Amino acid sequence: MDFDILFEKFSQLVLESQSFAELQNVKAQILGKNGEITDLLKSISSLSIEEKKTFGASVNILKNKVEDIVQKRAEHFKDEETRLKLETERLDISLPLTPLSIGKIHPITRLMMEIENFFKPQGFTFVDGQELEDEWHNFDALNIPHHHPARQDHDTFYVKGSLKSESNQRHVLRTHTSNTQIRYLKDHKPPLRMISHGKVYRSDAIDATHTPMFHQMECLVIEPKISFAHLKHTIQTFLEYIFGSTNIPIRFRPSYFPFTEPSAEVDVRCISKNNQLIFSNEGNWMEILGCGMVHPNVIKNCNLDPNQYQGFAFGVGLERLAMLKYGITDIRQFYNNHPDWINHFGSNPLCI
Ligand code: PHE
Numbered sequence: 478m479d480f481d482i483l484f485e486k487f488s489q490l491v492l493e494s495q496s497f498a499e500l501q502n503v504k505a506q507i508l509g510k511n512g513e514i515t516d517l518l519k520s521i522s523s524l525s526i527e528e529k530k531t532f533g534a535s536v537n538i539l540k541n542k543v544e545d546i547v548q549k550r551a552e553h554f555k556d557e558e559t560r561l562k563l564e565t566e567r568l569d570i571s572l573p574l575t576p577l578s579i580g581k582i583h584p585i586t587r588l589m590m591e592i593e594n595f596f597k598p599q600g601f602t603f604v605d606g607q608e609l610e611d612e613w614h615n616f617d618a619l620n621i622p623h624h625h626p627a628r629q630d631h632d633t634f635y636v637k638g639s640l641k642s643e644s645n646q647r648h649v650l651r652t653h654t655s656n657t658q659i660r661y662l663k664d665h666k667p668p669l670r671m672i673s674h675g676k677v678y679r680s681d682a683i684d685a686t687h688t689p690m691f692h693q694m695e696c697l698v699i700e701p702k703i704s705f706a707h708l709k710h711t712i713q714t715f716l717e718y719i720f721g722s723t724n725i726p727i728r729f730r731p732s733y734f735p736f737t738e739p740s741a742e743v744d745v746r747c748i749s750k751n752n753q754l755i756f757s758n759e760g761n762w763m764e765i766l767g768c769g770m771v772h773p774n775v776i777k778n779c780n781l782d783p784n785q786y787q788g789f790a791f792g793v794g795l796e797r798l799a800m801l802k803y804g805i806t807d808i809r810q811f812y813n814n815h816p817d818w819i820n821h822f823g824s825n826p827l828c829i
Contacts, residue, residue, distance in 0.1 A: 480535045487513075487543045497554040504547050514540050581823025584799045585692055585811060588719070589674050590829065592694055595718045601670040606657035606695070608676055609636065612646040618659040618778040619736040627652060634678050634689075650678035653792055654695035655736060658771075662779035667699035667786050674795065685807045692795035699771065699788035705739070708768055708789035712743055716765075720802060725756050730764075737769025737790060745801070753804035765801070766793035 487507050494500040507513050517536045521529055582590075593603060616628055626632065634650040657673035665671075674694040681687040698707070709729065717723050726746035734740040748760035768791030773783030796808050803822050805811070810818055 478532075478535075480539050484539055484542055487539075488546050491543070491546050491550050494550060497551065497558075500547065500550050500554065507543055508540070508547070514543060579826065581819050582826050582829065583811075583819065584803055584805070584822050584824075585795050587824045587829070588795050588799050588802070589692075589694075591719060592672065592674060595715060596670075596672045596696075599670070601672045601696075604657060604661055604671055604673045606651070606654055606660065606673045606675050608651055608678070609648055610651040610656045611648050614656045614659045615649050615651050615653075617646075618775065619655055620772050620774040620778070621735045625735060630680075632679055632681075634680055652679055653677050654693040655790070655792055657695050658697045658736075658775070658790060659779060661697065662699070662776070662781065667781070667788070668701065669697070669699050671695075671697045683809065685809065688796075688808050688812065690812075691808070693792050694795060695790070695792050697771070697788065697790045699776075699786050701786075703770075703788045705770060705789070708770070708791065711789075712766070712768060712791060716743075716745070719798060720756070722756070726758050726760075728762065729768075730762075732767065732769075734767055734769055736772050736775050737767075738772045740767070740769035742767050743791075747801065752806055754801050754806075755804075763801075765797050766791055768792070 490503045490507070491500065494503050505512060508515060514536065518540070521533045521536065524532060597603070612628075615633075616625070621627060633652050636648040636650065638648075654673055654675060654677060657671070661669070661671045661673075672694065674692060676690055677693045678690050681689055683689065696711070698711075713727060716725055716727060728744050728746075729741045730744055732740045732742040742764050743766045744762035744764050745756060746758060746760045746762050747754045748757045749755075754763075768789065771788045771790050773787075776783040776786050796811055799805060799811070800808065805822060810822075
């Protein structure tokens with residue numbers, strides 16, 4: 478048997494194959510179960526020992542050589558496929574991007590995130606408050622007596638029905654986040670630093686500066702030796718952080734809250750320019766938050782000894798802060814869900 482001729486024949490078959498599939502067929506014909514070389518290998522067993530040696534060796538050499546060229550041909554098809562792919566799938570980097578449509582973070586949410594960024598590293602715990610509250614936690618415990626105007630029907634949303642309450646009192650939609658002071662103080666032993674933010678409700682008119690629902694943030698610190706100076710510093714640095722400036726005209730004006738003594742309101746000075754509020758030493762004072770040293774009665778109402786514990790608290794309307802920060806002039810815009818508005822005033826979530 479002339480193995481050279483055989484090899485010539487097989488390599489021609491292999492080289493004539495025009496695709497990977499064709500090559501597989503040719504390979505099966507030669508090396509498959511009933512392939513020609515396989516048949517030759519099978520025939521070895523019927524030969525004499527001498528013949529086995531020479532014939533067997535030649536068949537194996539032939540088999541290896543054919544396998545080699547099959548493999549080379551397969552690689553050729555693979556390369557060819559890659560080349561074609563590269564050619565047809567060439568990237569056109571000059572093509573404009575498909576516009577990516579992503580949502581924006583609402584300015585109030587953004588503000589809440591910034592509040593967390595400021596207070597968390599200072600050891601404040603963030604707590605969720607409850608919006609449906611009983612009168613005791615919303616008013617009584619905060620030393621707000623029954624005759625206080627905030628308890629009149631026109632300010633407070635009272636909730637009908639017989640909801641179970643610890644103190645068997647009526648329920649209200651909380652009028653401020655100060656209810657979280659009480660709930661937290663009752664459950665935690667000082668020293669403590671707490672922040673809570675969320676929705677509050679007041680039966681107000683709806684106009685450019687009022688809506689029946691808005692957001693507040695509450696801060697409470699009860700620690701030994703806490704003074705009004707700590708309160709002032711905290712508020713000053715907080716406002717500087719939120720507005721990104723150390724040049725904000727701020728004043729603390731004596732005021733009255735039943736749950737703090739002494740109490741103050743904080744004003745910032747700004748002017749209205751091109752429909753925007755801008756901090757300015759020539760402007761009018763605008764109230765932005767209420768604060769004070771926690772009233773001893775509040776500490777007592779939470780079963781703590783006011784001779785042992787003292788601290789400060791403040792509460793701030795988030796819409797007010799956001800209006801000043803972003804130059805928003807009408808509070809109602811926060812809740813209109815107007816796509817153009819949120820696109821303009823919202824923040825890109827990928828850039829925060
Ligand atoms: N709860 C007050 C309000 O809604 C704000 C406040 C909070 C004042 C804490 C003093 C201390 O106006």
